[in-house]
Each structure stands twice: as structure tokens, then as C-alpha cells.
Amino acid sequence: MAFERLNDSNYLLWSERMQAVLQRDRLWQVVSKFPTKPDDEDLDKDQRARATIVLGLEDSQLPYVRESRQLE
Numbered sequence: 001m002a003f004e005r006l007n008d009s010n011y012l013l014w015s016e017r018m019q020a021v022l023q024r025d026r027l028w029q030v031v032s033k034f035p036t037k038p039d040d041e042d043l044d045k046d047q048r049a050r051a052t053i054v055l056g057l058e059d060s061q062l063p064y065v066r067e068s069r070q071l072e
Contacts, residue, residue, distance in 0.1 A: 005058045018056055022049055 006014040022028040027049040035042050054065060
């Protein structure tokens with residue numbers, strides 16, 4: 001990441017930058033409004049978006065997203 005990873009005190013700045021990364025990579029739609037009947041492309045985008053988000057977290061934040069998984 002070209003910006004600071006999410007920690008206990010930087011959510012507002014991190015979320016703006018992460019949204020920009022996801023928009024750049026054409027993944028924001030799957031994060032903001034997951035399709036009710038996802039196809040294979042949607043599921044692939046979901047996995048890529050989740051990976052992008054997880055890579056943008058400090059280790060201390062990982063327990064908060066460990067249980068989140070795609071909606072199948």
C-alpha cells in the first residue's frame with residue numbers, strides 16, 4: 001500500500017484512501033452493494049476486494065475481519 005495501514009486511530013483517512021484504491025481497481029461496487037445473485041465475476045471481485053482490504057490492515061486489526069467472508 002502506498003499509504004498507512006489501518007490502525008486504532010486512522011480510520012477516516014484510511015477509509016478514504018482504501019475506497020479510492022478499490023474504485024481504481026473497479027472493485028468498489030462489490031464492496032458497497034454486493035449483488036443479490038452473484039456470478040463468478042462478482043465472486044472473483046469480492047475475493048480481490050477482500051484481499052486488498054486485508055493487506056491494508058495492521059496485524060492488530062485482522063481479528064475484526066477474520067470472520068468476514070463473501071456472501072454466496
